[in-house]
Amino acid sequence: MYIVVSIAILVTMVLALVRALLGPTVYDRVLAVNVFGTKTVLLLSVIAFLYGRPDFLDLALAYALINVVGILAVLEFFQDRFRKQERVDSD
């Protein structure tokens, strides 16, 4: 049963990667990275159960916690550039 779910997750990862490559605006790419991260967490949990070693869920837990840091760093990066652009336009 886990195999069906993991196949579905893998296909979604492919779709998210295609969106990351195609994505016209930069925020589409950030969205794709976010979706990709969540799917990795799901995939790692399902495979931990598939292998019959549920004590490896630490890895999925680590990803669940750390994924948001990358996304917020990107948004912080954009906010700085946007503010710098504003400062350049104003003076």
Added chain:
Amino acid sequence: MIELALDVVSWVLLAVGGACVLIGGIGGLRLPNFYTRIHAASLTDTMATLLIFVGMMLQSGLSLATLKLFAIMLFLLLTGPTATYALANAALLSGLKPEGDTGQSKHGENTQP
């Protein structure tokens, strides 16, 4: 008897979770512009996380693994929508206006974030 019932319920949950994940992926690819895609990707994310992890928790019964699964589900449910909100907020602030009914994305090339 209980064992069979648990198995069936968790299988159904996992199957629906997998379908949800797939719908999110397809939606994220085919929808016209950014704000519609963010709906597709984030809503199904949260729903699929709930379904898949509850399905797995039923399978693993009362053990340390169930506690870990619950912790992962909790943090995913906490961080997923937050990241999506921050993303949509940043996009809106930087001038990517949601389309009316024109449907085509104004920002063709990604030179202008």
Added chain:
Amino acid sequence: MKLLELLGYYNYWVFAVVLTVGLYAVIRKRNLIKKLIGLSIFQSAVFLLYITMDKVEGGTAPIIQKGVPDQVFSNPLPQVLILTAIVVGVSTLALGLAMVVRIKESYGTIEEHEILGAD
């Protein structure tokens, strides 16, 4: 049997392709940051080669569970090498990026040909 046997070599082919993609980036691209990204891809390919060699058919990760009598384990040794190599890789990457930032401040550009021209 032929396909399955060929499938066994798929990891090595991916290693070869990712290694050459990283090398291409380092050789061809002139932007220093793109060169560093190419270098980290090159590094990841080498890590993939080491970890591919540690997998044993039907073996699990080398964490000995008390109850299970005789268990087939994957080889722990390459994992130890790669574990430290990843952290060292990030530290040297940070060092490289610090140098790129200083080059940008003194030369005003991080394109290799412009830097060479300025000298």
Added chain:
Amino acid sequence: MIYVFALFLLTLLVITAVAIVRTENLFVAVMLTSIFSLLMAANFFILDAADVALTEAAVGAGVTTVIFLSALALTGDWEKPRPGGRTVALGTVGVLAMLLIYASFDKPRLGDPEAPVHQHVAPWYLEKTPEYMDIPNVVTAILSSFRGYDTLGEVFVVFAACIGVLFILGVKPARQTAAAPQPVSGLRHHLIPQVVGRLLVPFIVLFGLYVQFHGEYGPGGGFQAGAIIATGVILYALLEGEAEALRAVPRSVLLALVVGGALLYGAVGVVCMLKGGAFLDYSVLAADPVFGQQLGILVIEAGVGMAVCGALLSIFHAFAARESMT
């Protein structure tokens, strides 16, 4: 059955690598690099390398993306395309690829138990770990005890890289820009990420400590723990602003962490020598050699965790301080 997953994820890996090299926009390359690191961690996990996957996760998701973005903020965001023929570069690289693929045919198949790599040293480690250390995680046992001297070298490399970055970025920039360096405020008007982040940071640090002291029984150890705790404090710095994070974890504490971690590791080795054993031979640390080994592993893992956490954090602060200067 693992071939299906391995096939899928490795193909994605190749596609991402090619996409990274082809994009002009450096910011897009950084985003794809974070996807590349996610795929690497998934691949490591499928190939039974749980510890390595946790390290790649802890380092790849948080720290690498943040360091790259800080560097991009200080340098340009666009790469100038290079006109002219690519044939020479593509030719040499293509020849190399052919040679490597040709050479891979007499390598053992994936997962072949009779492969020479599994015959010599690995079985010895797998037998001797329960005997000498009696801890479940063989990888941590080898990392900290059998190859403790080598890991000491690793800690000194991380230490040297951190000192190098501090030196390079410590110097005032040549042209001090006129604009007064306004304090880099965090995601000020993003209320929801701040509230959730403030709720999340303690759990990340707590999870880091769990990974630190859980290193003997499951995937974990000093390197992963240091990276996770550093990511937690970086999240705090992103949300509250870098000045606020410096107030919470000042630079003196960071340097003390880096120096203390490396010193602690070396001190354990010297203590072993003083008690009559060889350098870094922990069995002399306590009456019962097995308990001595476990004690030694616990202490040096703490040293490694402190050194890595301090190094990554001071690197982040060095870049962030540079950002506010220009």
